[in-house]
Amino acid sequence: MVHITEEPGTNILYTTAVGELDHDDYDRLLPVAQKIIQREGDIRWYFEMEDFDGWTAGTAWRDLKFDVRHLGDFEKVAVVGQKEWMEWATAFMKPFAEDTVKYFTLEQQADAREWVRA
Numbered sequence: 001m002v003h004i005t006e007e008p009g010t011n012i013l014y015t016t017a018v019g020e021l022d023h024d025d026y027d028r029l030l031p032v033a034q035k036i037i038q039r040e041g042d043i044r045w046y047f048e049m050e051d052f053d054g055w056t057a058g059t060a061w062r063d064l065k066f067d068v069r070h071l072g073d074f075e076k077v078a079v080v081g082q083k084e085w086m087e088w089a090t091a092f093m094k095p096f097a098e099d100t101v102k103y104f105t106l107e108q109q110a111d112a113r114e115w116v117r118a
Contacts, residue, residue, distance in 0.1 A: 002029055011040035011075065012116055020053040026062050033066070042075040046116045048109065049081030077101045078112040 002025040005014040013036055015029065036043050055063060077100055104112035 001025060004029055004032055006032065006036065007117075010044070011036055011042055012044045012046070014046045014048075014113075016048040016050055017052050018050050021055045021059050021063075023056070023059055023062070026059055030062070030066055033070075037070060037073045042073045043070075044076045044116045045074065046078045046113055047080065048106075048112075049079075050106070052081060074100050076116050078104055078116045080104045080106060080109055080112045082106065 001018045002021055003016040003018070006012070007014065013033055017025075033043060033045070054060070079101060080103075082105075102112075102115060104115075
């Protein structure tokens with residue numbers, strides 16, 4: 001399941017993923033992200049993983065296709081989650097977003113939100 005919140009008047013998207021993300025989650029999430037990119041030109045994304053189990057197989061592919069299609073549209077991405085996800089999530093996104101991806105632990109949520117806003 002994914003919780004989705006936009007910060008009004010900005011290009012900031014906050015998402016919290018709980019459990020495993022599936023096609024229904026992406027059917028709700030991707031249009032919001034695309035709308036922000038179309039409106040603002042790029043996106044700042046706070047992506048928190050809370051008790052996160054990953055993606056279903058087809059959903060992981062949709063995520064990768066979205067990332068590749070919007071290669072230059074990520075201004076900042078804060079990846080917030082459990083320690084074991086740090087290397088994977090950051091390493092996976094680095095080729096797509098170079099220096100715009102930063103990992104934060106769950107204890108650093110406030111720092112991550114501030115970094116995305118700055």
